[in-house]
Amino acid sequence: MSYKLNDFEVLELIGSGSFGSCYKVRNRHTHEVIVWKVIGYGSLSEEKKQLLVTEVSLLRDLRHPHIVRYFDRIVCKETKQLYILIEYCPGGDLATVIKTCLRNNTHVEERFVWRVLYQLGSALQTCHSWFSSTIILHRDIKPANVFLDDSGNVKLGDFGLARKLDASQPGCVETMVGTPFYMSPEVMKGEMYNSKSDVWSLGCLVYELCALKPPFHAQNIKDLAYKVSRGRFDRIPHYYSDSLHRVLSSLLLVNQEQRPSIFDLVCHPVILSHLPSVS
Numbered sequence: 534m535s536y537k538l539n540d541f542e543v544l545e546l547i548g549s550g551s552f553g554s555c556y557k558v559r560n561r562h563t564h565e566v567i568v569w570k571v572i573g574y575g576s577l578s579e580e581k582k583q584l585l586v587t588e589v590s591l592l593r594d595l596r597h598p599h600i601v602r603y604f605d606r607i608v609c610k611e612t613k614q615l616y617i618l619i620e621y622c623p624g625g626d627l628a629t630v631i632k633t634c635l636r637n638n639t640h641v642e643e644r645f646v647w648r649v650l651y652q653l654g655s656a657l658q659t660c661h662s663w664f665s666s667t668i669i670l671h672r673d674i675k676p677a678n679v680f681l682d683d684s685g686n687v688k689l690g691d692f693g694l695a696r697k698l699d700a701s702q703p704g705c706v707e708t709m710v711g712t713p714f715y716m717s718p719e720v721m722k723g724e725m726y727n728s729k730s731d732v733w734s735l736g737c738l739v740y741e742l743c744a745l746k747p748p749f750h751a752q753n754i755k756d757l758a759y760k761v762s763r764g765r766f767d768r769i770p771h772y773y774s775d776s777l778h779r780v781l782s783s784l785l786l787v788n789q790e791q792r793p794s795i796f797d798l799v800c801h802p803v804i805l806s807h808l809p810s811v812s
């Protein structure tokens with residue numbers, strides 16, 4: 534079914550990003566609450582228009598319980614705006630969770646950390662799977678791109694920088710993308726971004742969820758690159774278990790050959806042992 538703008542009532546602005554603005558809207562007929570991202574494409578460069586087309590086409594292909602669901606898009610030629618209709622996540626984003634912990638001097642429960650690790654790992658497994666004959670690299674995994682539903686489950690969003698890799702030419706896409714603090718050693722060295730770079734970023738995100746700061750931080754990209762290349766970081770706080778520290782240390786191995794794939798991660802016995810028992 535294709536929608537019209539008038540099928541929706543705007544409830545509130547959730548926030549704005551480099552792409553445009555994000556609104557919470559209600560379907561006037563079904564009363565379903567969703568999000569629409571409004572993107573003005575009139576002044577976009579051809580490259581940015583391509584990024585936009587990429588995000589929409591990727592989201593349409595990706596169906597997973599831990600990836601925000603894409604519903605449809607509406608093009609308004611008069612105003613040169615694209616409305617991307619996406620699943621609303623009432624729990625907000627992990628960036629807000631981290632800020633709240635810092636403000637209240639609290640920390641995230643280990644049970645939740647394992648849940649985030651497994652759920653984002655299974656979302657990335659779908660992206661990195663070959664069955665769809667392409668590999669999708671998210672390339673901008675960060676707390677502000679991970680949202681919570683109303684049951685405390687996480688959903689990976691914002692595939693604006695994602696890229697499809699043709700399975701016949703496996704491996705890589707261009708370099709130097711994503712959040713600098715989460716940039717992997719290989720990307721810092723100017724090598725190609727690949728699926729193990731997403732694994733590194735996942736390790737940085739889960740580390741930050743525990744320590745409330747990224748594993749590698751510096752005042753400038755040169756010092757950051759040096760720290761990342763050495764791969765040394767403080768242990769997560771001692772109220773988190775050694776097994777969690779060991780799993781995070783494996784995701785943050787400088788040598789990408791030694792770093793587990795997303796498939797290794799989601800099948801790892803220690804991850805599976807922390808999943809809620811099915812009653």
Ligand SMILES: CN(C)CCCNS(=O)(=O)c1cccc(Nc2nc(OCC3CCCCC3)c3[nH]cnc3n2)c1
Nearest residue numbers: 547548549550555568601619620621622625626629677
């Ligand atoms: C970076 N944040 C601190 C911004 C403050 C805004 N609060 S928040 O923590 O995101 C928040 C609060 C309440 C509900 C939601 N739900 C939500 N938000 C999305 O995107 C937010 C948008 C992302 C790009 C930058 C602007 C904000 C969704 N995208 C798909 N489903 C979405 N569901 C988010």
